[in-house]
Amino acid sequence: MAEAAGRPPEDLDQALAHLQDVLLGGPRDLTLDDVARRVGAGPDEVAAFWTALGLSVPASGEAGFTATDADVVAAFLGAGHEYGLSATTGTSLVRAIGHSTERLVGWQTEALVDHLAAKYALSDPDARALLVARLPLVEGLLRRGLEHAWCRHLAAAATRAVAAARGRDGVDPDQLPLARAVGLADVVGFTTRTADLGAAALADYIQEFEAQARDVVTEHGGRVVKTVGDALLFVADDAAAGARVALGLVRSLGPDSDAPLRVGLVWGRVLSRFGDIFGPSVALAARLCDEAGPGRVLVDEATAACLPGFLLDPLEVRDVAGIGPLRPSLLIAERIR
Structure with missing residues (x-):
């Protein structure tokens, strides 16, 4: 043939x-x-x-x-x-x-x-x-x-x-049903970095970023919900696992990489539908991601309180569009056991 x-x-x-x-x-x-x-x-x-x-x-x-x-x-x-x-x-x-x-x-x-x-x-x-x-x-x-x-x-x-069924006792029926760590990661300066790439080079760039990011999320116990362009939304079943995923992402795709990431991480409740997740935690994670710099992970105060096994650096209060006053913390590393 x-x-x-x-x-x-x-x-x-x-x-x-x-x-x-x-x-x-x-x-x-x-x-x-x-x-x-x-x-x-x-x-x-x-x-x-x-x-x-x-x-x-x-x-x-x-x-x-x-x-x-x-x-x-x-x-x-x-x-x-x-x-x-x-x-x-x-x-x-x-x-x-x-x-x-x-x-x-x-x-x-x-x-x-x-x-x-x-x-x-x-x-x-x-x-x-x-x-x-x-x-x-x-x-x-x-x-x-x-x-x-x-x-x-x-x-x-x-x-x-x-x-989830075993943990249902004491849950307010009006709350969103699933407690999850929600993380939003995106590539800093994606438009500038890819503006001059041809079709083949852009395809390689996107494929390498997505493959590496997905592998890190899975390795640290999280799950990718979706990717949208240069952004990746992930979840984990507990706050510590979410923190490990976020730190793993910025370690693998930090400021010196070709696709440097910044991450916003929130522990909260979400609604899962259509293979996607919804709720205030998703919006807050996106706002924290916008506030983070290359290779940095930001969490809100409530999430910081759920991470006693991690080193955090509280930052100054700032006014975040759509959220209001917010005091994020920089997630630095997991404490040595």
Whole structure:
């Protein structure tokens, strides 16, 4: 095969058709009405499921669904009725799958495009064409890795749920439900540092920053909630773990690195929805991050009181936009035991 030598396939349509056969489990020969009849639901209900999954609904009368698609729709709609799920809950579960997998697939395919372009000295369009031919070789591995990671993360989430359930006594029902250390880290001077970078150099810069930051967060017992451009939002289950994550980040990506970080850290309560977190603690962490300098971690007074095992330097009171008077402390290091 031509693509085995690092050349894009001559017939892209044929390569795409083969990939779709591998991935979709059968021909796309069902219309929206066909699926609706198979699953015993209205076309609008099926269309709503498909939209929540993040996929475009084929036009009326257009064959765009497979028998496997119909089976999955039937399973989810049936489970929703069997367990009495509200429409909001059912849609949220499907949106979680669609949003997460769309981002995952984008991340993985871009990584593979970069690999193919570098390995075979291809232009970006040619690397994408070769990707279509190569994906059947790796889809099984990626599928297996996704299922395994999902199981491990679900088990970890269940462990955290048990911890939260055991600590429910004495919690005000009007409070936000989860006690978490919330940290916001961003790259100091990101715009200036990246203004003159070309596409390849910018991609390398962002990839190196995100990979290194994610590894540090995980190593010190935290979890990355999301990254937005040059900023990273993380959580930890106790204040000390959050402090270790924050210090680990500024040690690894300090003032002398190519991506120097500053961090704001708050111990407080949050609401978790849509794979994100919400609450005053998030806003306060962002304000503290804005106040911090390169390689520095700032915490508020309440959080400082939760960190007896760490060295802190209280700073002067300052007026912070949207917060008011605030006396932050500089988080310096963990005390030697």
